Amino acid sequence: EDKVVQSPLSLVVHEGDTVTLNCSYEVTNFRSLLWYKQEKKAPTFLFMLTSSGIEKKSGRLSSILDKKELSSILNITATQTGDSAIYLCAVVNAGGTSYGKLTFGQGTILTVHP
Amino acid sequence: SQTIHQWPATLVQPVGSPLSLECTVEGTSNPNLYWYRQAAGRGLQLLFYSVGIGQISSEVPQNLSASRPQDRQFILSSKKLLLSDSGFYLCAWTRDVRYNEQFFGPGTRLTVL
Numbered sequence: 096e097d098k099v100v101q102s103p104l105s106l107v108v109h110e111g112d113t114v115t116l117n118c119s120y121e122v123t124n125f126r127s128l129l130w131y132k133q134e135k136k137a138p139t140f141l142f143m144l145t146s147s148g149i150e151k152k153s154g155r156l157s158s159i160l161d162k163k164e165l166s167s168i169l170n171i172t173a174t175q176t177g178d179s180a181i182y183l184c185a186v187v188n189a190g191g192t193s194y195g196k197l198t199f200g201q202g203t204i205l206t207v208h209p
Numbered sequence: 210s211q212t213i214h215q216w217p218a219t220l221v222q223p224v225g226s227p228l229s230l231e232c233t234v235e236g237t238s239n240p241n242l243y244w245y246r247q248a249a250g251r252g253l254q255l256l257f258y259s260v261g262i263g264q265i266s267s268e269v270p271q272n273l274s275a276s277r278p279q280d281r282q283f284i285l286s287s288k289k290l291l292l293s294d295s296g297f298y299l300c301a302w303t304r305d306v307r308y309n310e311q312f313f314g315p316g317t318r319l320t321v322l
Binding site: 101126127129136137138139140143181183185187189194195196197198199200201202 | 241243245251252253254255258260266268299306307310311312313314315316
């Protein structure tokens, strides 16, 4: 059974801090790992990672995949109150009878205080 | 451009009543379609996914079912709702799960009383 575990489950920081969110996974036929941000309603896409060691960056957010360790991290530098959200990690299974399946972790709730 | 619609946005239903939630995607063809349920403030639980018409995979045994009557339409149903069915239901699509990210609909907040 595919499994995704995120840590920490919740995190409270102050504006300007840097945070690192973790995602570890177990999946047959790994295809890719995705990060999403969810504020009020629908999750919005952040990154898709398929190759180990290649950092993806968007403004103050960056992410990297380690296929050897079966994990990924999401970094947010100089946090702002607008970064407060649930951050979700998911893995894509693209093989066999599980083709097309996505498994999400339980999410990390990030709260940024002014 | 592609858009995904879900309705209704909110729903309050009594225990034992039927359910039908609808999701449609515009601007693409043969999308991969997904139904998720989310408990308050937590991760997404995959309920059903479909990589093509007539192909529906169920992830969690329960009193819910899914159907894909048209290429871009995905319906979540129940004959008799339980209290535990309350939650936030999200529909999502992707062009090809191997290469593309998922896009989510606005969601339906279901409360079963």
